Amino acid sequence: MARGLTFSVEDARQILAYDRAVFDRFVHKVRRLPKREAHREREIGHHSLFRTLVHVLNVHEAWQYLATGRARQLDRLFQDPTRQPNDWKGFDAYATRVWAEVDRGAAALTPAALDRRVRAWWMPGTYTVRDALLQVTLEEAHHLGEVIGALWQDDRASPPMTWIEVTRVPTTRRRRRA
Secondary structure (H helix, E strand, O other): OOOOOOOOHHHHHHHHHHHHHHHHHHHHHHHOOOHHHHHOOOOOOOOOHHHHHHHHHHHHHHHHHHHOOOHHHHHHHHOOHHHOOOOHHHHHHHHHHHHHHHHHHHHOOOHHHHHOEEOOOOOOOOEEHHHHHHHHHHHHHHHHHHHHHHHHHOOOOOOOOOHHHHHOOOOOOOOOOO
16 A cells, blocks of 8 residues: 555644544543443453553554654653553543643644654554554544444443544534524
Protein backbone atom coordinates (compact mmCIF):
# COMPACT_ATOMS: atom_id res chain seq x y z
CA MET A 1 0.00 0.00 0.00
CA ALA A 2 1.48 3.30 -1.03
CA ARG A 3 1.77 6.12 1.43
CA GLY A 4 0.86 9.62 0.52
CA LEU A 5 -2.12 10.65 2.60
CA THR A 6 -1.61 14.27 3.48
CA PHE A 7 -3.39 16.64 5.78
CA SER A 8 -2.61 20.01 7.24
CA VAL A 9 -1.49 20.95 10.73
CA GLU A 10 -5.03 22.16 11.48
CA ASP A 11 -6.44 18.85 10.19
CA ALA A 12 -4.02 17.00 12.51
CA ARG A 13 -5.19 19.07 15.45
CA GLN A 14 -8.82 18.32 14.60
CA ILE A 15 -8.08 14.60 14.40
CA LEU A 16 -6.37 14.70 17.81
CA ALA A 17 -9.30 16.65 19.27
CA TYR A 18 -11.64 13.97 17.92
CA ASP A 19 -9.45 11.24 19.46
CA ARG A 20 -9.71 12.93 22.83
CA ALA A 21 -13.45 13.61 22.60
CA VAL A 22 -14.39 10.07 21.60
CA PHE A 23 -12.02 8.59 24.18
CA ASP A 24 -13.60 10.73 26.90
CA ARG A 25 -17.05 9.41 25.92
CA PHE A 26 -15.87 5.84 26.41
CA VAL A 27 -14.17 6.66 29.70
CA HIS A 28 -17.42 8.19 30.92
CA LYS A 29 -19.35 5.07 29.88
CA VAL A 30 -16.93 2.58 31.46
CA ARG A 31 -16.54 4.68 34.62
CA ARG A 32 -20.31 4.46 35.20
CA LEU A 33 -20.22 0.64 35.18
CA PRO A 34 -19.84 -1.30 38.41
CA LYS A 35 -16.14 -1.71 39.22
CA ARG A 36 -16.22 -5.47 38.66
CA GLU A 37 -17.71 -4.95 35.18
CA ALA A 38 -15.09 -2.38 34.19
CA HIS A 39 -12.27 -4.65 35.37
CA ARG A 40 -13.50 -8.17 34.55
CA GLU A 41 -11.79 -10.38 31.98
CA ARG A 42 -13.53 -9.89 28.62
CA GLU A 43 -11.19 -11.94 26.42
CA ILE A 44 -10.43 -8.83 24.38
CA GLY A 45 -6.95 -7.64 23.46
CA HIS A 46 -6.22 -5.98 26.78
CA HIS A 47 -8.54 -8.14 28.86
CA SER A 48 -10.84 -5.62 30.54
CA LEU A 49 -12.60 -2.46 29.48
CA PHE A 50 -10.49 -0.50 31.97
CA ARG A 51 -7.20 -2.03 30.73
CA THR A 52 -8.18 -1.34 27.14
CA LEU A 53 -8.67 2.35 27.95
CA VAL A 54 -5.28 2.37 29.70
CA HIS A 55 -3.72 0.83 26.60
CA VAL A 56 -5.16 3.58 24.39
CA LEU A 57 -3.44 6.12 26.64
CA ASN A 58 -0.21 4.10 26.45
CA VAL A 59 -0.37 4.23 22.65
CA HIS A 60 -0.94 7.99 22.53
CA GLU A 61 1.88 8.58 24.98
CA ALA A 62 4.46 6.35 23.27
CA TRP A 63 3.80 7.77 19.83
CA GLN A 64 3.91 11.30 21.24
CA TYR A 65 7.40 10.56 22.51
CA LEU A 66 8.38 9.43 19.00
CA ALA A 67 6.72 12.41 17.34
CA THR A 68 8.59 14.84 19.56
CA GLY A 69 12.02 13.25 19.11
CA ARG A 70 12.25 11.44 22.45
CA ALA A 71 12.53 7.85 21.21
CA ARG A 72 15.60 7.25 23.41
CA GLN A 73 13.46 7.91 26.49
CA LEU A 74 10.92 5.19 25.69
CA ASP A 75 12.62 2.39 27.65
CA ARG A 76 12.50 4.49 30.80
CA LEU A 77 8.91 5.54 30.05
CA PHE A 78 7.83 1.91 29.63
CA GLN A 79 9.19 1.14 33.12
CA ASP A 80 7.04 3.84 34.73
CA PRO A 81 4.44 2.10 36.93
CA THR A 82 2.04 5.05 36.69
CA ARG A 83 1.40 3.96 33.06
CA GLN A 84 -0.49 0.95 34.43
CA PRO A 85 -3.04 2.36 36.87
CA ASN A 86 -5.41 -0.02 38.63
CA ASP A 87 -8.08 2.42 39.73
CA TRP A 88 -9.84 5.52 38.46
CA LYS A 89 -7.75 7.87 40.60
CA GLY A 90 -4.54 6.59 39.01
CA PHE A 91 -6.22 6.52 35.60
CA ASP A 92 -7.27 10.16 35.91
CA ALA A 93 -3.75 11.25 36.86
CA TYR A 94 -2.25 9.29 33.98
CA ALA A 95 -4.85 10.48 31.45
CA THR A 96 -4.26 14.09 32.48
CA ARG A 97 -0.54 13.65 31.88
CA VAL A 98 -1.01 11.96 28.50
CA TRP A 99 -3.55 14.44 27.13
CA ALA A 100 -1.42 17.39 28.30
CA GLU A 101 1.47 15.86 26.35
CA VAL A 102 -0.74 15.38 23.27
CA ASP A 103 -1.97 18.97 23.56
CA ARG A 104 1.61 20.30 23.78
CA GLY A 105 2.59 18.22 20.77
CA ALA A 106 -0.43 19.39 18.76
CA ALA A 107 0.27 23.04 19.59
CA ALA A 108 3.87 22.67 18.38
CA LEU A 109 3.00 20.97 15.08
CA THR A 110 4.26 22.51 11.87
CA PRO A 111 4.14 21.21 8.30
CA ALA A 112 7.78 20.20 8.61
CA ALA A 113 7.09 18.41 11.91
CA LEU A 114 4.31 16.35 10.27
CA ASP A 115 6.78 15.27 7.58
CA ARG A 116 9.58 14.38 10.02
CA ARG A 117 10.65 10.72 9.92
CA VAL A 118 10.27 8.60 13.04
CA ARG A 119 10.90 4.99 13.93
CA ALA A 120 9.43 2.74 16.60
CA TRP A 121 11.44 -0.35 17.57
CA TRP A 122 8.24 -2.43 17.74
CA MET A 123 7.23 -1.70 14.13
CA PRO A 124 9.21 -2.25 10.94
CA GLY A 125 10.44 0.65 8.87
CA THR A 126 10.32 4.38 9.27
CA TYR A 127 7.33 6.65 8.87
CA THR A 128 6.35 10.25 9.25
CA VAL A 129 4.82 11.95 12.24
CA ARG A 130 1.72 12.22 10.04
CA ASP A 131 1.69 8.40 9.76
CA ALA A 132 2.12 8.15 13.54
CA LEU A 133 -0.89 10.38 14.09
CA LEU A 134 -2.99 8.14 11.86
CA GLN A 135 -1.59 5.08 13.67
CA VAL A 136 -2.76 6.30 17.08
CA THR A 137 -6.13 7.37 15.71
CA LEU A 138 -6.82 4.08 13.98
CA GLU A 139 -5.45 2.01 16.86
CA GLU A 140 -7.71 3.91 19.25
CA ALA A 141 -10.67 3.17 16.96
CA HIS A 142 -9.71 -0.51 16.87
CA HIS A 143 -9.56 -0.80 20.64
CA LEU A 144 -12.74 1.19 21.17
CA GLY A 145 -14.34 -1.27 18.74
CA GLU A 146 -13.34 -4.03 21.17
CA VAL A 147 -15.03 -2.07 23.96
CA ILE A 148 -18.15 -1.65 21.81
CA GLY A 149 -18.27 -5.41 21.18
CA ALA A 150 -17.86 -6.18 24.87
CA LEU A 151 -20.61 -3.71 25.77
CA TRP A 152 -22.90 -5.29 23.16
CA GLN A 153 -22.31 -8.72 24.71
CA ASP A 154 -23.76 -7.28 27.91
CA ASP A 155 -26.65 -5.61 26.05
CA ARG A 156 -25.18 -2.20 26.75
CA ALA A 157 -25.09 0.58 24.21
CA SER A 158 -21.83 2.28 23.43
CA PRO A 159 -21.50 6.04 23.33
CA PRO A 160 -21.73 7.77 19.96
CA MET A 161 -18.29 7.69 18.38
CA THR A 162 -18.57 8.53 14.71
CA TRP A 163 -16.66 11.51 13.37
CA ILE A 164 -19.89 13.31 12.49
CA GLU A 165 -21.56 12.70 15.85
CA VAL A 166 -18.51 13.72 17.86
CA THR A 167 -17.38 16.73 15.83
CA ARG A 168 -20.62 18.31 14.70
CA VAL A 169 -21.62 21.60 16.19
CA PRO A 170 -25.00 21.30 17.88
CA THR A 171 -27.66 23.26 16.09
CA THR A 172 -31.01 24.39 17.25
CA ARG A 173 -33.87 23.04 15.23
CA ARG A 174 -36.17 25.53 13.69
CA ARG A 175 -39.74 24.55 13.23
CA ARG A 176 -41.17 24.77 9.80
CA ARG A 177 -44.08 27.05 9.41
CA ALA A 178 -47.24 25.39 8.25
